[in-house]
Amino acid sequence: QQPVQSPQAVILREGEDAVINCSSSKALYSVHWYRQKHGEAPVFLMILLKGGEQKGHEKISASFNEKKQQSSLYLTASQLSYSGTYFCGATPRSGGSNYKLTFGKGTLLTVNP
Amino acid sequence: AAGVIQSPRHLIKEKRETATLKCYPIPRHDTVYWYQQGPGQDPQFLISFYEKMQSDKGSIPDRFSAQQFSDYHSELNMSSLELGDSALYFCASISLTGAMEGYTFGSGTRLTVV
Numbered sequence: 001q002q003p004v005q006s007p008q009a010v011i012l013r014e015g016e017d018a019v020i021n022c023s024s025s026k027a028l029y030s031v032h033w034y035r036q037k038h039g040e041a042p043v044f045l046m047i048l049l050k051g052g053e054q055k056g057h058e059k060i061s062a063s064f065n066e067k068k069q070q071s072s073l074y075l076t077a078s079q080l081s082y083s084g085t086y087f088c089g090a091t092p093r094s095g096g097s098n099y100k101l102t103f104g105k106g107t108l109l110t111v112n113p
Numbered sequence: 114a115a116g117v118i119q120s121p122r123h124l125i126k127e128k129r130e131t132a133t134l135k136c137y138p139i140p141r142h143d144t145v146y147w148y149q150q151g152p153g154q155d156p157q158f159l160i161s162f163y164e165k166m167q168s169d170k171g172s173i174p175d176r177f178s179a180q181q182f183s184d185y186h187s188e189l190n191m192s193s194l195e196l197g198d199s200a201l202y203f204c205a206s207i208s209l210t211g212a213m214e215g216y217t218f219g220s221g222t223r224l225t226v227v
Contacts, residue, residue, distance in 0.1 A: 002155075034215070040221075041218035042203070042218050044217065044218075047215050100169045101216060102158065103155040104155065105154075106155050
C-alpha cells in the first residue's frame, strides 16, 4: 500500500516554512524521509520508528503520529538548497529480511530567492 | 566513507537487446534493494536480497532477473528490452543487524532503450 503525500507541490520564497504530510491506510512501522534532486539519487534525511517520535536535522524536522498513521516533515527558514522532491517511505514491519520501502508519490519543493 | 557503487552510470541499448546493471553495496551491508524510477515518478521496488538470498519481489517483469553474489554485489539482468524500460535504476543497501537505519542509494544507472 503506497503512502499518500500532500501537497504534491510547494513553492516557497527563501526563509519561508513548509510542511509535507504522509499518511497510510496501513499501520506504519517506520517512516523514512528522503530528498531527491533532479537526476540524482534519493538522499536519506531521517527515520522515525515509533509513535510520537520527533527528530531534527538542521532546520528540517519530522514527527510521527502512530495513532493517525501519519508523519509530517517540517522545513523551517527554507534555503535554496532545500529545493527538490521529498519522498516519504514506509516499511511493512519492524525489521528482518522484509524491510522493503514503499515510497509516496513525492512532493516537489521549489525555493525561490 | 564508502558509498553504494553502481555501474554503468549510463547505458543505451536497442529494443530486444539485453542489459546488465551492477551494484556494489556498502561493506558489511547485508541487504540490497533494486528500484526503477521513470521520469517524474516515485521509485518502484523491483527486488531485494538479504544475505545473498532473494527476500522480496515487487513489480519486476519476467524479462528481468537479479542475483546477489558471494561478495554481496548484485546484478540486475534485463532481457528483450522495451522502450518502456527506459528509466533510472537505483540500488540501495542497508544493514539489517543492529539499529534500524535509512537506505543508502547508489547514483543510479540511466538506461535508455532506443
